[in-house]
Amino acid sequence: MRFLPHTDEDRRQMLETIGVSSVDALFADIPERFHLQPGSLKLPPAASEAAIVRSFRQAAEANRHAGNTRCFLGGGTYHHFIPAAIDYVILRGEFLTAYTPYQPEISQGTLQALFEFQTMIARLTGMDVANASMYDAATATAEAALMARRITRRDKVLLAGSVNPRYRAVTRNYLSRLDGDCDILATPPFTTDAEALAQHIDARTACVIVQYPDFYGTVYSLAPLRAACDTHGALLVVCFSDATAFGLIEAPGAMGADIVVGSGQALGIPMGFGGPHIGLFACRQRFVRQMPGRVCGMTEDRHGKRGFVLTLSTREQHIRREKATSNICSNQGLMCTANACYLALLGDAGLREVAARSHAALARLVQSLPAGVQAAAGPRYHETVLSFADQQARERFLTAARAADIFAGIPLEHLEPGLPARHLLVATTEMIEQADVDEYLALLEQYA
Incomplete structure (x- = not known):
């Protein structure tokens, strides 16, 4: 149902007040070649609300996001469980x-x-x-x-x-x-x-x-x-x-x-x-x-x-x-x-468990890396940098990870221009299970 509050009489009175003959005259300063002609946008025919909702839902289901993948992204925004x-x-x-x-x-x-x-x-x-x-x-x-x-x-x-x-x-x-x-x-x-x-x-x-x-x-x-x-x-x-x-x-x-x-x-x-x-x-x-x-x-x-x-x-x-x-x-x-x-829901003990699980997932990942991938040295919380032999090795791994519905990390040069394109910023949270780490490592072993 269209919501157009102005009647034809309303429009006529407004045009008369401002001294123009038609709505088109309001756009007279815009060159003719920029005017859209009726039908030029080739829009589909009007659809019902139910059909539009279904179309948008189908499009949304094609999106990949942290909720329907395994997410190893960090860099300031993290995928934690929300009660x-x-x-x-x-x-x-x-x-x-x-x-x-x-x-x-x-x-x-x-x-x-x-x-x-x-x-x-x-x-x-x-x-x-x-x-x-x-x-x-x-x-x-x-x-x-x-x-x-x-x-x-x-x-x-x-x-x-x-x-x-x-x-x-x-x-x-x-x-x-x-x-x-x-x-x-x-x-x-x-x-x-x-x-x-x-x-x-x-x-x-x-x-x-x-x-x-x-x-x-x-x-x-x-x-x-x-x-x-x-x-x-x-x-x-x-x-x-x-x-x-x-x-x-x-x-x-x-x-x-x-x-x-x-x-x-x-x-x-x-x-x-x-x-x-x-x-x-x-x-x-x-x-x-x-x-x-x-x-x-x-x-x-x-x-x-x-x-x-x-x-x-x-x-x-x-x-x-x-x-x-x-x-x-x-x-x-x-x-x-x-x-x-x-x-309030988690309390001290719950927050400690979230932190411990987040850290433990990274520890499991880092301690089992294949020979061609190195983790940054030193104590870490739940985030680190993985360095590959070259950009090609990293891209092979990222392509395979995307195909397996894994967001594997952030190419570091996207955040810090000038760095060699072979580093990956990786984070883990309590949402990462042992099976997720195992699959991540298997892809590294095969493609990196």
């Missing part, structure tokens, strides 16, 4: 909005969910306080750099080369119109050398930004960086891509981080072809007034009853621009609720 209860909760009318809860008297449920989310993220990262989320990990990293500049009143930002390339690119873009330096520090291939990075920190440094585990999955000690930051008065900013790691390894806060940022996608949010995801942001209590975004707090009303409010909201829309810490417009409220549901 069914999460969708049930976030699709309820009370939560199905991203609108800012300005009026606490009618937003207690939303505000409490955000308050619980902040508590969980602060605990997970080992920090004192977390905000009510950012857009994504890349912009959260950039905001952390700006925050460090404000706190230290210095203008030099150091970025480790082992930070996710997308986080680096966004941060450099944020800082590109400001005075000061944003230096990318080279790291050894597919790992992080914290002691070497620490040598670059000096009295001009506002912060050093590292990823932990790094972009290639390396787990390492932050102690040398913490010591150098203490010596020179700089801040240590730690970012991450998969928050499930902290169910197994030590949290950044426990290792001395001043600001911790990253992605919450792994905590109950689907890959979604890249979004919507969520950025997490936590810091030390003494820096809270320089933190971007919003902070929800718990208080009491005049009758002594518990209530929740927006405690801090230091953005341009709320306060004078020169006092604002950010111009971020909205948090990812619905994604916060998904994160909070996921962490």
Whole structure:
């Protein structure tokens, strides 16, 4: 059924008011050769709604995605199991909005969910306080750099080369119109050398930004960086891509981080072809007034009853621009609720099991690689780089893997141009079973 609200009489009156004789006259400035003639698009005849739905469903079933394949993709977005209860909760009318809860008297449920989310993220990262989320990990990293500049009143930002390339690119873009330096520090291939990075920190440094585990999955000690930051008065900013790691390894806060940022996608949010995801942001209590975004707090009303409010909201829309810490417009409220549901459902033990299974799957894969394929050295969480003899060997393997419904990894030169086209970034999660690893290894043995 067509929905055309304007009648012929409506159109006649509108054309008469603006002084033209027909709708075609509105397009008189467009050369005739660009006009579409009736029938020139060769569209199929009209179909019923049922027929259109069936056609789209058939097309969708041809798509290959993480849900109907074996997925070894990583690089910042991961295929984890999502409990069914999460969708049930976030699709309820009370939560199905991203609108800012300005009026606490009618937003207690939303505000409490955000308050619980902040508590969980602060605990997970080992920090004192977390905000009510950012857009994504890349912009959260950039905001952390700006925050460090404000706190230290210095203008030099150091970025480790082992930070996710997308986080680096966004941060450099944020800082590109400001005075000061944003230096990318080279790291050894597919790992992080914290002691070497620490040598670059000096009295001009506002912060050093590292990823932990790094972009290639390396787990390492932050102690040398913490010591150098203490010596020179700089801040240590730690970012991450998969928050499930902290169910197994030590949290950044426990290792001395001043600001911790990253992605919450792994905590109950689907890959979604890249979004919507969520950025997490936590810091030390003494820096809270320089933190971007919003902070929800718990208080009491005049009758002594518990209530929740927006405690801090230091953005341009709320306060004078020169006092604002950010111009971020909205948090990812619905994604916060998904994160909070996921962490509440799994608890400490469940998150630890997810992390352990994710790591174990990678360990099984790496320890049985054929002679022609090498894994990056050093301790890893659930991600690593596989290096092939040449590009041809890698492409033979990827072609065979696609035919077997396996997303085998990301060609690393797609994310880091300039690298030889023979490396593959590979990640495992608890969704990878022993049989999946065995088939992956069999294809490597046969084609690589």
